[in-house]
Amino acid sequence: MTYVTYGLAALAIILMAGDLILAIRLRNALRGGEVREKWTMMTVLLVFFFSAYVAGPVFFFLDLPTKVMAILTFAVFVMGAIFVRVAISIITDALSFFEVLEKKRG
Amino acid sequence: MSASAILQEINSIEGVAGSFVCDPAGRMIARSPVSLFDDTALADATRTLVETASPLLEDGGSGELDLLYEDGRLVVRPLPGALLCVLCVPRLNMALLNLRTSMALKALRQALADDAAARDRPASPATRMGVAIEEVLGDDAGKVLAMLPEGDPSPQELGPTVREIERFTRLFIGRDQADDLADRLQSILSGS
Numbered sequence: 307m308t309y310v311t312y313g314l315a316a317l318a319i320i321l322m323a324g325d326l327i328l329a330i331r332l333r334n335a336l337r338g339g340e341v342r343e344k345w346t347m348m349t350v351l352l353v354f355f356f357s358a359y360v361a362g363p364v365f366f367f368l369d370l371p372t373k374v375m376a377i378l379t380f381a382v383f384v385m386g387a388i389f390v391r392v393a394i395s396i397i398t399d400a401l402s403f404f405e406v407l408e409k410k411r412g
Numbered sequence: 413m414s415a416s417a418i419l420q421e422i423n424s425i426e427g428v429a430g431s432f433v434c435d436p437a438g439r440m441i442a443r444s445p446v447s448l449f450d451d452t453a454l455a456d457a458t459r460t461l462v463e464t465a466s467p468l469l470e471d472g473g474s475g476e477l478d479l480l481y482e483d484g485r486l487v488v489r490p491l492p493g494a495l496l497c498v499l500c501v502p503r504l505n506m507a508l509l510n511l512r513t514s515m516a517l518k519a520l521r522q523a524l525a526d527d528a529a530a531r532d533r534p535a536s537p538a539t540r541m542g543v544a545i546e547e548v549l550g551d552d553a554g555k556v557l558a559m560l561p562e563g564d565p566s567p568q569e570l571g572p573t574v575r576e577i578e579r580f581t582r583l584f585i586g587r588d589q590a591d592d593l594a595d596r597l598q599s600i601l602s603g604s
């Protein structure tokens with residue numbers, strides 16, 4: 307069971323490291339504007355996630371109290387919600403620019 | 413009809429290699445075919461030609477200069493503020509050439525007058541907007557310039573485009589540039 311836990315943690319860390327590299331590359335490719343500002347915020351959040359993913363198995367290995375693990379977990383939940391909000395905002399900007407969205411009536 | 417199209421009609425006479433119109437300073441106004449000699453050689457030749465021909469040909473008069481060489485012939489006829497030059501073989505049907513150039517001169521006068529009027533006309537809003545976009549965005553102007561409609565659209569037609577350009581710039585380039593660009597494009601649209 308412990309091996310499965312560490313295995314999943316390692317997989318999450320690898321995937322998140324790849325995501326972080328992709329996000330930084332895309333940020334560097336964006337010239338500026340609101341989209342780049344929001345993307346920068348998302349990249350910062352990804353750095354937080356990556357740190358939390360690395361901290362998770364370390365805390366588990368050190369057998370820290372459950373309360374500490376819970377704080378870390380819920381912090382990731384909160385940041386995850388913010389991440390989703392920023393992602394929706396960027397997608398809304400892009401879709402509204404291309405006039406894909408239907409305008410609300412009234 | 414454009415000056416180039418008129419010259420092409422002259423060129424259709426058998427024995428004509430090409431033709432061009434140059435101004436009194438020897439600058440090329442129109443030529444057909446475009447590959448007729450290289451630019452430098454043609455510019456030198458036209459300058460010399462104009463210096464030689466100007467005393468002989470009154471501006472817009474009915475004179476003609478016919479330079480006959482061993483392996484070629486140059487027929488020069490005057491236009492208002494320009495010269496029509498036809499390069500041809502030494503022996504060709506001159507009556508046909510004279511008839512065709514006489515007809516072409518009338519059309520060329522009109523075409524050159526139209527070109528001059530177009531040059532004197534103030535730049536269209538779309539053109540001025542293109543200049544403003546290049547000034548504000550510099551190297552980033554390419555994609556925004558592609559958003560401008562082709563042709564000569566009216567200010568009403570350009571209204572939505574201005575909003576799109578402002579939005580694109582705000583999202584993908586920068587807020588300050590978007591504000592600056594929006595001000596400049598709106599002032600162009602309002603004609604101030």
